[in-house]
Amino acid sequence: EVKRDPKIQVARLKLPILGEEQRIMELINENEFLIVAGETGSGKTTQIPQFLYEAGYAEHKMIAVTEPRRVATVAMAARVGYELGLSSKEVSYLMRFEGNVTKDTKIKFMTDGVLLKEIQSDFLLSKYSVVIIDEAHERSVYTDILLGLLSRIVPLRRKRGSPLRLIIMSATLRVEDFTENTRLFKDPPPVINIDSRQFPVTIHFNKNTNSDYLKEAYKKAVKIHTRLPEGGILIFVTGQQEVRYLVKKLKAAFPYRKDVDYTKLITKNKPVSDVDAALDSEPEDIESDDDEVEREMKRARKARRKAKQKSKTLPKINLDDYDMPEDDGQADLVDDEDSEGHLSDSDAEEDSLTPAIKSCRQPLWVLPLYSMLNQNKQARVFNPPPAGARLCVVSTDVAETSITIPSIRYVVDTGKKKMRVYDHATGASAWRVVWTSQASAGQRAGRAGRTASGHAYRVYSSAVFQHDCPPHHAPDLCRRPVDDLVLTMKCMGIDKVVNFPFPTAPDRMQLRLAEKRLEALGILEKPPVKNVRKDDEEVLKVTPLGKAVSAFPLLPRYGKMLALSHQQNLLPFTIALVSALTVPEVMTGKPDSWPATGNVLLLGDPGVLLRAIGAAEYAYVKGEEEVFCAKYGLREKAIKEIRKLRKQLTSEINLSVAGVNVAVDPEMKPPNDNQARLLRQLVLSGLGDQVGKKIALDEVKQEWVVFQELYETGADERRKMVMRNVTAIEPEWLPLLVPQLCNLGEPLDDPPPRYDEKSGRVKCHFKGTFGKA
């Protein structure tokens, strides 16, 4: 029996999902699959596990809830335990490196990656009676793979006479990828939509888009706090550092002091709870055209005059009623071209906020929120601010759908988020700040309308929203390079990647080609013949080398280079080399302007590239990077990018590969001849399926080369194939490093070499035998 604190019971009853408890439980009891779609804050995460618990689903087996984010895993376990009056022994969480699960655990919150790991050792998930996949709309790679696996595990459990239920929860109503995908679910699972009371939110755009979005967000927050009625502010930025920066800045502007009784001060000077009075006070600030807060003030003042005695609340406005400032498309272009001028403009504007800040005596209760924030600090966002202070939460996108902060009335949205962006050539990934999707912007705005009508201020223009923000971002799984995905899944023991029931499937042909490439690189292999039944589809397994390669955060071919260079102590060189190979057009000048190498032959040559990077770093330390790059035909931007990548890659490798600890030595000494030769062999080991032989011998002595990429440029007669980053190799290395390519003889002219568009390869026939020696 559950004994809830009466206060909690009152709060629960306000949640829209409570009214649906009976219907939800009927659907769960009668179906193996169920999709629950409901607005953020409707109570999905905190309440459905409780419904299940009360219905007895945790009596013999556990209830599993997966989250794509660590922050939600911890916070939600704590909340559900608290609401049920149970301890963390019974409502527990588990994520990589951390957890509090016991043998008495009934409800287990975990990151999606953790449940995937459990499937590898217990495919039927026999410890669980229900699995809830939360935040399925986020479409994280692990969540998508889990859904595919669970679509098969559930029927297997039924056959064993021990049914398992799967509940998919989403904050958006867009669930067709789950319901209309017959490979995933033969019969579409029932969908229950939680109708939630969402109050109207007015959306405001800036007229111009300032590239310094933090400054814009700051200005907007200051204006809201100094001029608009009571109500919490939620600011969306892209990462932890930005959160900390804004928190500090806002705290400094409106400090909270423990020894002051703000309740008195405020009722005297700023009757903020009285909308009319707040709007009456004239802004101290100069008027600026693109100031949406200003306009909102004017609009409200006007509305108030009209309906003087009638209403004391803000007018109710429709969420879909977008406020479009006139002719701002032009303004955007001007901004982009002249962003520096614009920045200095807004400096002046920021200064102009000073009087408003000085005369405002109400403190702002500013709290940070991001994934790595410690648990106690995270929990503070749920508590009301001290009397007299206004709540302001500065958050990354965790507050978008994972965590609902009560009583937010104003949202300030920078329109930006951090996204992992992959380099298509090397698979090296970097976090980039990109525009959010329109769907995310909608979610963010919605946070202002949970408890009352609210306002969302987008500090960018509506033109940006329409043209630069995609309607949705593609699922992570489809944005990842396929080779990497195939290896990851094979390492999880998912053998038939091509037939896997993905919620949104990557191209099958690409998956097949990836398997072939990985086989050629010795990362996958056919199992011994005795295990293969006749009509079984061919299943490739991960080799021990493949296991080592998968630890590196790069496309497997580059992971292979790194895995092998670990043995030879060449890792710092290889990291720098891979970083350089990731960045296009490092050298743009004539090779002969390059001083140190004597006769430079090939721009992809490890010796040449590493010498260039080392020397450029040396110049950078002396403050002469620009001059140096110009003099020797290096692209300065490329050099800067390589520097960043080297640092990132080094720290990621140190984190993810056991027993490895490399330091970045920016001014790396160039490799000696022997090392350079070994590095060329490493390049061949990773790109061994991209080998070419020079047929016409001009000045270049080396005959055999390996290349990073082959592409076509020009049209019609000027069409030509170009090899990017070419490295010379010696033919006797071929059997050594690519055992599949033994006894390669002369290329044949008949049939002639042919470019295959699908694979992006030139197909060429050779005399000689092909296969293992």
Ligand code: ADP
């Ligand atoms: P959903 O999963 O549908 O987005 P939740 O179940 O997360 O909704 O949230 C339901 C309500 O519970 C929200 O109003 C939220 O503010 C509140 N809530 C969640 N966690 C806490 C907490 N730790 N303290 C106080 N309130 C909380």
Ligand code: MG
């Ligand atoms: Mg939730």
